[in-house]
Amino acid sequence: MSHMCHNEALLTAYLYDECDEADRARVEEHLARCATCRAELDGLRAVRRHLSAWSPPVPGAGAIPFGRPVPPTAGRGRRALWGLAAAAVLVLAAAAAVATVEIRYGPDGLVVRAGRSAAEPAPAADAGPAPWREDIASLERRLREEVAVRPVADAPAPAVDDADLLRRVRLLIEESERRQQRELASRLATVLRDLDAQRRADLMQVQQGLGRLEGQTGAEMLQQRQLMNYLMRVSQRE
Amino acid sequence: MQMAWTDEELVARSRGGDPDSFNELVVRWERPIYALAYRVIGREEDARDVCQETFLRAYRALGGFKGEAKFSSWLYRIALNLCRDWIRRERRAPIAQAPEGVDLVELAGETEPSESAEALAMRGQMSRAVAAAMAHLPPEQRTAIVLKEYHGLTFQEIAELLDCPLSTVKTRLYQGLTVLRRQLVREADARPAPVAEYTSRNGTG
Numbered sequence: 001m002s003h004m005c006h007n008e009a010l011l012t013a014y015l016y017d018e019c020d021e022a023d024r025a026r027v028e029e030h031l032a033r034c035a036t037c038r039a040e041l042d043g044l045r046a047v048r049r050h051l052s053a054w055s056p057p058v059p060g061a062g063a064i065p066f067g068r069p070v071p072p073t074a075g076r077g078r079r080a081l082w083g084l085a086a087a088a089v090l091v092l093a094a095a096a097a098v099a100t101v102e103i104r105y106g107p108d109g110l111v112v113r114a115g116r117s118a119a120e121p122a123p124a125a126d127a128g129p130a131p132w133r134e135d136i137a138s139l140e141r142r143l144r145e146e147v148a149v150r151p152v153a154d155a156p157a158p159a160v161d162d163a164d165l166l167r168r169v170r171l172l173i174e175e176s177e178r179r180q181q182r183e184l185a186s187r188l189a190t191v192l193r194d195l196d197a198q199r200r201a202d203l204m205q206v207q208q209g210l211g212r213l214e215g216q217t218g219a220e221m222l223q224q225r226q227l228m229n230y231l232m233r234v235s236q237r238e
Numbered sequence: 239m240q241m242a243w244t245d246e247e248l249v250a251r252s253r254g255g256d257p258d259s260f261n262e263l264v265v266r267w268e269r270p271i272y273a274l275a276y277r278v279i280g281r282e283e284d285a286r287d288v289c290q291e292t293f294l295r296a297y298r299a300l301g302g303f304k305g306e307a308k309f310s311s312w313l314y315r316i317a318l319n320l321c322r323d324w325i326r327r328e329r330r331a332p333i334a335q336a337p338e339g340v341d342l343v344e345l346a347g348e349t350e351p352s353e354s355a356e357a358l359a360m361r362g363q364m365s366r367a368v369a370a371a372m373a374h375l376p377p378e379q380r381t382a383i384v385l386k387e388y389h390g391l392t393f394q395e396i397a398e399l400l401d402c403p404l405s406t407v408k409t410r411l412y413q414g415l416t417v418l419r420r421q422l423v424r425e426a427d428a429r430p431a432p433v434a435e436y437t438s439r440n441g442t443g
Binding site: 009012013046051055 | 272273276277282285364365367368369371372383386387388392393405408409411412415416418419422
């Protein structure tokens, strides 16, 4: 290397300790004689020290609903706060999008579709945060009208159909008013796991309609996606 | 339940139908992926979006993961593609968000427990300076520096991830560091109070 002083590649390799022995020796020999390059190297090292101070923000409670290692025992008391928030969002979502929630278990796994399907005309969107208890009541009514409720059979191979699932969801939504939200999340997970008992595949495909729920803000859409992720993971846990 | 499977073993188990294995991969890699997205993009909420989308895509594409590369490389590639898409969509240099007028609180690395809202808003002055300086870099340089400084990848790994020659990686790193150096000096000169600048509290570098 004749022009060590301008060999940026070599200096960079040396800076990051990714050069071979021969190169390292050459660089160090040059540094011993060249104040300019020493200063250059010192400057670059200083920048690297600065860089180490930059940490990303830690997602706060209720932010990223990513999996935390869940103890395998039934000690659910300390489920992440985001789980509670997500459970609340579930109720909200179910209530607010009641007219257009479709949950089915198809050949490609569990499918949850919210929003408007292409065939249906758009219902009047709820403006803003409507009182969700009333929406739950209307969900209740609608489900009672439309769903033939059958007793839930505890068969080894549970018969899965929409009516059964909707009934369970309805029950869960009812219970959410009385129970703590972490219970809701846990029981919903149970429902999802039961559905999947045979196939063990549990990807929730959020259809595109979810992203186009009218009237939803970006934050609400984010919550929906967080929720779907949460449900995907919750359903995979014991 | 939580055994020390390798990433590739977890992938195989997940593909074989085990419901917990992918979740374990998420647990392992969500923080690095989020950190990557945040530092490359510079926005918290969008970084969360990218992070979530990364795992969603990874889950869907798990069947096609051949195991030729490391799982983490594959995951990083997905994340970086999403970052690149985001940057293109936004059509502007990402802005590292730096809160104004906060106390001098130095955070040594990432904290484990969730931060309170106040803590979330507080960043060390140095951290903010770095974030602001990084925002001046073009995406290619910024990405190379993020991968090298915060994810410990070798030149070769970065070159493979970014599909560019080794020499390009070194050039981007060198140029990026040089721009940062200039920018940090500028910011330091602009600050009214002297800052203990070159103390490496984190012990790296």
